[in-house]
Amino acid sequence: MKKHLPLFILTLLFYSFANAQGFDVRKLTLKSDVILLYDQDSIANTNEIINDYTSVNYYQLKAVSREIKNTVNFKFTNTKLRNLVENEDYFKIYEKGDCLGIGYATPIGPRPKYYGMLFLQKRDKQFHVIGVVENRNPLPNWEDLIKQIKSVTSLEKIKNLQERYTKSIDWFLDNNVMPDDGFITYYKQKGILKTDTAQLNEQQLARARALFFNGNETFLDLIASTNPTEIKAFYLQKLRDIVFQSEYEFGDCLRFSRIATMLTDEFNNNYDDLNRTLTDLLTKDELENYEKRPIMKHLIDLIEKETYKVGKFSSSKL
Known part of the structure; x- marks a missing residue:
């Protein structure tokens, strides 16, 4: 190993991704x-x-199929990389629980090529591997991830903080991702934001609303204060869609109870409320579907009649 280019892996993260959304691509x-x-x-x-x-x-x-980003003139040919291994270089203590391993089927015929992506960070004269993505997708399936990465690299070239913030919000909307807490806190510290929530311009807000009402609930927090009546109607319809299903899975009942709880401000924050108890029963095995349907209809009726004030709209409640 050349002394001027030691490569030590401090943290090696293995990801499997679907549609380039299995990990925080931007970060x-x-x-x-x-x-x-x-x-x-x-x-x-x-x-x-x-x-x-x-x-x-x-x-x-030994070789690289494509260089996606290289801002430090990194020479990758036949590079030797230190790999930290669990139960050798570091140890994780697991609590009691089951582990589930999912294997791949062996393909018939010639073995296809599988690809991976390596993320390196330079610190002083050392490079650290901070991420590895590997799966068994063919090469064309990587193009969306590559395109997404390149769209992120354009952000780091923007020096003006206000412009970078605005373009970053555009990126979040383009990629169906909510701004994370660190992002919000940073721009609040820099004076770009005045509150603990993201601020959108008119065009961005219109886009977020269109995405939300077309079924992408990722952006609920961004539009929560824009039109509460419209958002309430949206979620009331979600409840009606569930109640008229012929069968209820556990996930259906859980979603119904969470929406109902949000739309009633947790039953006016009354933990002894009978309707709260009825809502909790929806996710219990003791009741059959035909017994859950009247409870759901009752709760919808309460919400429609505005028996309770509407709670704060937040994705954390769903």
Whole structure:
């Protein structure tokens, strides 16, 4: 290993992603100086035995299929990467519980190529692997993730904080992602935001509302104060859709109870309210579907008659 380019992996995170949404793409991309797409056959594992209780594991990166990001002139050919291994370099203590492993079926015919993506961060003269994405999707399926990463890299080039904030909100809307707490806190500290919630311009608010009412509830918190009557009607319809189903799964009952609780401000915050007790029964196994339906209809009637004041709209309640 060349002395001027030691590569130590401090944290190695394995992700499986679906539609590029299995992990925080924005945050991982902005933290990375180098992002590389590779054929999984181009990475080899090596293991060096140090003594009778220690071995050192490495990744040998032989080739790269595509360079997605490289802001530090990183030379990747035949690079040797230190890989921290669980129960060797670090130890996690698991509480009691079951583990479920899901395997892949062995394909018939020639073995297809599988790909991975490596995220590196440079600190002083060292590079740290802060993320690895691997799955068995064909190469075309990676294009959406690559496109998403490139859209993030355009944000870090913006130096004006107000412009960067505005463009970042556009990115969140484009990618169906809510701004995280750290993002909000940072721009509040910088004086861009005056409250603990994201502020949208008229165009962004219109987009968020359109996405929400078309079925994407991700942005409920962004539009919660815009038209409470309209949002209440939206969720009342969700309750009606559930009650008229022929069968109720546990998830249906749980969603119904959470929406009903939100629309009644947790039954005016009265924990002894009989209607709260009835709502809790919806997720119990003791009741059959035909017994749950009258409870649901009763709760819808209460909400329609405005027996309770409407609670604060928040995705955390759903």
